[in-house]
Amino acid sequence: MSFLRRTVPLAIAFTVGVLMAFQYFVPHPHSKAFLELMTRWDRIIAGFAVFIGIYSLFHLHWTRIRRKAAGWGYSIFVFLGAGITIAFGLYNGGEAFWHDKKEDTMFDWLFLYVQVPAGATIFSILAFFMASAAYRTFRARTVESTVLLIAAIIVMLGRVPVGTLISPYIPVAADWIMGVPNLAAKRGILLGVSLGAIATSIKIIFGVERQYLGGGD
């Protein structure tokens, strides 16, 4: 049983990983077709994985309702929102879900007038909290924190007309910060992250990294 539970998954990861890594260096139509096939398989599996997320979220909110936990009534709205959206999505404007997706249906209406405004507003509210957090935490205690503060202020002022009003050099300075020191630091971080990701990928392929298998046998 250990063979099926441990060896087979490691063999699958090794085979698929090696094949995909080598595929990149083979400039042949069959190699390209193989890549397309594998990414299509990946898309299908990811489609099934969505149901794990749905189950997890529904289970969480259902437990809150069942146990009458604090604020359980709000969990009903999760089911309400999901139920209505899924129902309209499956109804597909009169044609059932096994036909191609129709445009301008109630499903699109829900996306346009519920999901987009609510999402944009929730993210925009962060502007207030970031400003408030920055006011409380940004203190020019050290030289480094002063540098961070100045860079943030210049970039913020450089993106609004009032910056140009104060001085025409502020937008130029903001562009320079984004294009030179910011680019250099981001590139350094990116190189480090890439090397780390490559090392982790090699460890996964060769079975050194096995965290994804979870615990047990």
Add this chain to the structure above:
Amino acid sequence: MFTPTLPSPLKGEGKTALERKKLDFCKGLKEMIRINNRSFDFWLLVGTLGLFALVNLLFFLLGKLGLSWEGFGIMIAAGLTLAVYSFLYKDNPAFKVVENLYVGVALGYTVIITWFNALKPDLYDPLLVPIFTGRQAQYLLLVPMFLGIFMILRFTRVLTWLSRWSFAFVVGLGAGITIPNLIHSFILKQLEPSMHPVFYGGETVLASINTLLILLGVTSVLIYFFFSVEHKGPVGVISRIGIWFLMVSFGASFGYTVMGRMSLLIGRVMFLMRDWLGIIQ
């Protein structure tokens, strides 16, 4: 020393009658303020909802909002926007309702889009439909279908181990694709402009200084993250320069993110003022 304002009966013991009276008064006052606050918040919520309904009714009657799905949608979107912004006053039922509704709608949207963009065109149409209509099916798709089903078996007790096969496939595929793509896109393509000649004729002095600064920044940041050598002496100096570059970058990222959120905020205010209230054109 810290002394609690609201004493328990035990804490009240050993105090004079006047002190006990004072404590009871404080307790009563606090309770009254709490009840009044709750009552105020309740009436504020009811009043705001009533005002919102009244304004929309007026807009529908005046023809500002059309009696159509679009008009109704604008009203709903405005209501959701105001409910989310009500959190700036304090956490309240309107915000919580919208928050949970948003999660539900986003989940429903993900399900339907996954069906129409992935499962239907890649699995249902080429495999299941031909099987049931007697046409030539792509039987190779049974492999990802079973791997997908194995993934869902994670919720069972007996067959949960089968989900490891699916995870191994997805993780192995990702790892295999990652290695050459990262080397090409993120390492070689990023190193190339970092090693750009400082001066080869034709460019300005400022451009040459910038190229040199970028090289210095990349090198110093990499040295800062290199922990196998103690950051002392020349390595310490260079790593300190790396910290400076990182601080500028973090500041710039912060400023950029704040402005991004601000533009979203402006977008929402514009929606309220233009599309809903019609104050600006």
